[in-house]
Amino acid sequence: MTYLLIVLVLAIIISPMLWLRQTPRQKLVTAMRQQAARAGIQVKLARPADAREGEGRLEYxxxxxxxxxxxxxxPxxxxxxWMLVHQTRRGDPxxxxxxxxxxxxxxPVINDAIGAALQGLPPSVSALEASAAGLSIYWQERGELADIEAITSQLTALREVLRPSAGRSEKSIN
Structure with missing residues (x-):
């Protein structure tokens, strides 16, 4: 009986510590966000891209x-x-x-570049946006660590089309 009581007390003490451990999904999300940050991508919680003012939770x-x-x-x-949203009833075709x-x-001049970016992005991406701050995608981080490489390469390629870096524009002039 004493041993059972000791085991019960230890279980009560240890169980809260086990709750602090990350699940495999949480570890993956953390690794994805760290890899994105190393690539120069800013990560922020957001409402759905097609949500109206006051609608939606920070689930993306x-x-x-x-x-x-x-x-x-x-010029x-x-x-x-501009913004493209995947599988929504709002917006224009x-x-x-x-x-x-x-x-x-x-x-329409950049439609080919946008189409290439959409093809290369993970299928779970729900929106692609260009704004004054830069290029963004919205998603629920459902995927693999390799998806961050695809996102980085597609956004970088699209950024080069929209705003060529100084090195590229000098090469194209020569």
């Missing part, structure tokens, strides 16, 4: 790749202020099936 995560410093915004209209323009459409 926005991964944002800021514009490079010392890069000028494009063409609608290059850096886009050339990419289940994706809808929410608000303003992008300049």
């Amino acid at each position: 995560v926005r991964y944002s790749l800021p514009w490079l410093p010392k890069t000028a915004s494009s 063409l209209p609608r290059m850096e202020k 886009s050339p990419w099936g289940d994706w809808q323009w929410l608000g303003r459409e992008a300049n």
